[in-house]
Amino acid sequence: MRKEVWFGLSIMAMVVVGVFVLMPPPSEMTNGHLGLLMLALVVVAIMLGFPTAFTLMGMGVFFAWLAYSSRNPQEAVGLTLDLMVQRAYAVMSNDVLISIPLFVFMGYLVERANLIDRLFRSLHLAMARVPGSLAVATIVTCAIFATATGIVGAVVTLMGLLAFPAMLKAGYNVRLSAGTITAGGCLGILIPPSVLLIVYGATAGVSVVKLYAGAFFPGIMLATLYLGYVVLMAKLRPDYAPPLAEEDRKVPLPQWATATGQSGSRNAVAGLLGALRGSHNGVSTQTLLGQLGITLLPAIAFALVMGVSYRAVTTVEKQDMTGVVQMGEGMDSGQEAGGADLAEPPAEDGLAEPPASGDLAEPPSDDKKAEATAIPAPAAPADKAPAEKTDINPPQEEAETRPAPLSYWITFGAGLASMLVFYAIFSFTRLEIFKMLLGSFFPLAILIMAVLGAIVFGLATPTEAAAMGSLGGLLLAAAYKRLNFAVLKESVFLTAKTSAMVCWLFVGSSIFSAAFALLGGQEVINSWVLSLDMTPVQFMILAQVIIFLLGWPLEWTEIIVIFMPIFIPLLAHFDVDPLFFGLLVALNLQTAFLSPPVAMAAFYLKGVSPPHVTLNQIFLGMLPFMAIQVLALILLYLFPAIGMWLPELLYN
Structure with missing residues (x-):
């Protein structure tokens, strides 16, 4: 018999022996002990190869019937069947x-x-x-x-x-x-x-x-x-x-890449640009432009990501002040700037500040008393409309901006240096590998990011x-x-x-x-x-x-x-x-x-x-x-x- 079979049988034997050793005698066994026995029996049955789902259902139905029988034997079957239906639903x-x-x-x-x-x-x-x-x-x-x-x-x-x-x-x-x-x-x-x-x-x-x-x-x-x-x-x-x-690292180059590489640099960007300016060596301009576009895709993606990031880190969102009005706005036209309704109300007897007592202050004169009881508001200029309104938060066409943080420029510098190194070693062979990745890795990456991004x-x-x-x-x-x-x-x-x-x-x-x-x-x-x-x-x-x-x-x-x-x-x-x-x-x-x-x-x-x-x-x-x-x-x-x-x- 194989070692793994012996190993599995030994684990099952340990479970069975543990159940018999740890469980109390049948006369002292409670329903809780029956639950632990059910748990052990399920593990042994699954290890013996019985289908997991139907083993769980079978054990669950049998021990549920035992639980209901200990309380009400006459209704045990009906309650067990009801439990099955309710749980499944x-x-x-x-x-x-x-x-x-x-x-x-x-x-x-x-x-x-x-x-x-x-x-x-x-x-x-x-x-x-x-x-x-x-x-x-x-x-x-x-x-x-x-x-x-x-x-x-x-x-x-x-x-x-x-x-x-x-x-x-x-x-x-x-x-x-x-x-x-x-x-x-x-x-x-x-x-x-x-x-x-x-x-x-x-x-x-x-x-x-x-x-x-x-x-x-x-x-x-x-x-x-x-x-x-x-x-x-x-x-x-x-x-x-x-x-x-x-020989396992070699990547076969297409004819256009071989022709372009022979006439100019082996670097993909320099070779394609040189071929577009000079002799095409039988390669059509459309092919060269298409390959140059594929070559520049990482740079375009980097520029788009950094551009969107720059806008995100420099834009200051304005608070929405809709519904907030200036104090006094909305009053009827009769309440003018110089009207009595806008004047400070005279102090009532119980609300006025008590006069200073003793020798600590001069007694107020009659004129000052009159000033204290009524303070006239300044009159509105005659050349202005009496009910002119002003908006304390006029709408702005564009949100304010702030300088980009240092972390953005560090990321931008590191990314730009990486792009320069990437294109410095980006040969026609690596261009072919990149095109292979475009046809295999990136479709899966887009699918994964779309699904997980939508969830997260x-x-x-x-x-x-x-x-x-x-x-x-x-x-x-x-x-x-x-x-x-x-x-x-x-x-x-x-x-x-x-x-x-x-x-x-x-x-x-x-x-x-x-x-x-x-x-x-x-x-x-x-x-x-x-x-x-x-x-x-x-x-x-x-x-x-x-x-x-x-x-x-x-x-x-x-x-x-x-x-x-x-x-x-x-x-x-x-x-x-x-x-x-x-x-x-x-x-x-x-x-x-x-x-x-x-x-x-x-x-x-x-x-x-x-x-x-x-x-x-x-x-x-x-x-x-x-x-x-x-x-x-x-x-x-x-x-x-x-x-x-x-x-x-x-x-x-």
């Missing part, structure tokens, strides 16, 4: 779940648009001089593609077909190559639009919009740590990731943005001539299959959670945790360790739908933000796809890898990336602003 009426099939449909369409092959090829050529360039290009491709799809199995499988043979052919270490593909493919669990975040948001009652905003930078941090590890390994162990051969900045709900992303996926597939009836049919079928799995999981987890609450299992766990008298830090460490260990035998779906309803009621007692807890859980659950024996990413890769690559080699390649995930989890906990600053900036 409550789940299916959740609007947040509509975004799941739309995001999944977008992912399958992007996958079938054949963009990943072009993306990997262009990125690996663009990063040819970086140590471990193939592995670096693999992680970047996985991060971009995982952001566009959010489907771990699809990313790992496709990169296993494209990048794994290329890295093995280039002499890369098998474990490093396998760990790079599996870890990069699992980034879709964390980076939005992630189905996991939608499921957690629906389970915990947390805004999916805030979860997307919070998970963006932790995902980038994790991908950056992966890249740093790969580059470091390539530097320390060149035999693990040897540099690419010269409040322009659309997650469901509306998912619908927009599905339309973008259709347009991409059509633009690359991959949209046909067979592709559309397969995408719809896979979307329906995945969505049905997620929805049935929600129904099963809802019934299971209701039965667990009826039996009092939640109260037992709450009492036990509170009796430990832990600090919030100790509780967070305990929760994350439990989730990390659960990721070994279970997948993230089971952990979210079964165990999150147990942890979430405890967060308020320890003053833990459910949003921050969700970010930690999402980062922690990366291990669910990278930890044996149920590391699904390893099995996805093994299914498409050459026969000489063993499952143990793939598992060993995953271990360093699991350590990086633990490091990222610690960094996020020590510096919560990594994940929380963007939601607080946008929504507080």
Whole structure:
């Protein structure tokens, strides 16, 4: 029997033995103990291979019947059936779940648009001089593609077909190559639009919009740590990731580029400008102008970004004074400037200042007394209209401006220097690589930024943005001539299959959670945790360790739908933000796809890898990336602003 099978059986044996040791005798067993027994039995049943959703439903219905039978045996069956219907209806009426099939449909369409092959090829050529360039290009491709799809199995499988043979052919270490593909493919669990975040948001009652905003930078941090590890390994162990051969770096140039480069400079801008001024060498002016326009696209984009930024940082918004009028405006024309109605009212007997007493002040004369009782207002000039009005805030045609801050000019100077360096080394070869990126990277980047930007900045709900992303996926597939009836049919079928799995999981987890609450299992766990008298830090460490260990035998779906309803009621007692807890859980659950024996990413890769690559080699390649995930989890906990600053900036 294989080692992983023994490992799984040993975990199940530990669970069963623990249940028998910790549970009281049947005569002393309460409903709360039955709830804990149900929890243990569900874990064992899932590890034995039973379908998760129907296992949750079956266990939930049976133990709910036991809970109702202990109170009212005559109505137990009816109440149990009512619970099933009510829970199923409550789940299916959740609007947040509509975004799941739309995001999944977008992912399958992007996958079938054949963009990943072009993306990997262009990125690996663009990063040819970086140590471990193939592995670096693999992680970047996985991060971009995982952001566009959010489907771990699809990313790992496709990169296993494209990048794994290329890295093995280039002499890369098998474990490093396998760990790079599996870890990069699992980034879709964390980076939005992630189905996991939608499921957690629906389970915990947390805004999916805030979860997307919070998970963006932790995902980038994790991908950056992966890249740093790969580059470091390539530097320390060149035999693990040897540099690419010269023939692998060559990019075939079109005829016009060869002709233009022979007659002038090899620099793309100088060569194109020189060809336009002098001899074309058989290249048409239209071709030269078109290529020059493509060459200048980065400079044009830089100018547009800095121009918009300059206007944003120098414009002073005027306060809206609509409705604020000058005092006295709106009176009838009889109340003139010199009229009696505008004069200061005479002091009443009880409101007048008392006269100074004793020898401290001279007694006022009769004339001064008269001045004190009535102060005449100055008469209005005769040549002016009596009811002339003035506006204290006349409308201005343009808003006032202020000088740009120093940070803007520093950014502008750094960007300008980067542009100059970029164009100084921008050869015709790099122009061809840039055009390859235009055809693969930028369409995906625009789609991703449109979807996530609409969600994060409040322009659309997650469901509306998912619908927009599905339309973008259709347009991409059509633009690359991959949209046909067979592709559309397969995408719809896979979307329906995945969505049905997620929805049935929600129904099963809802019934299971209701039965667990009826039996009092939640109260037992709450009492036990509170009796430990832990600090919030100790509780967070305990929760994350439990989730990390659960990721070994279970997948993230089971952990979210079964165990999150147990942890979430405890967060308020320890003053833990459910949003921050969700970010930690999402980062922690990366291990669910990278930890044996149920590391699904390893099995996805093994299914498409050459026969000489063993499952143990793939598992060993995953271990360093699991350590990086633990490091990222610690960094996020020590510096919560990594994940929380963007939601607080946008929504507080």
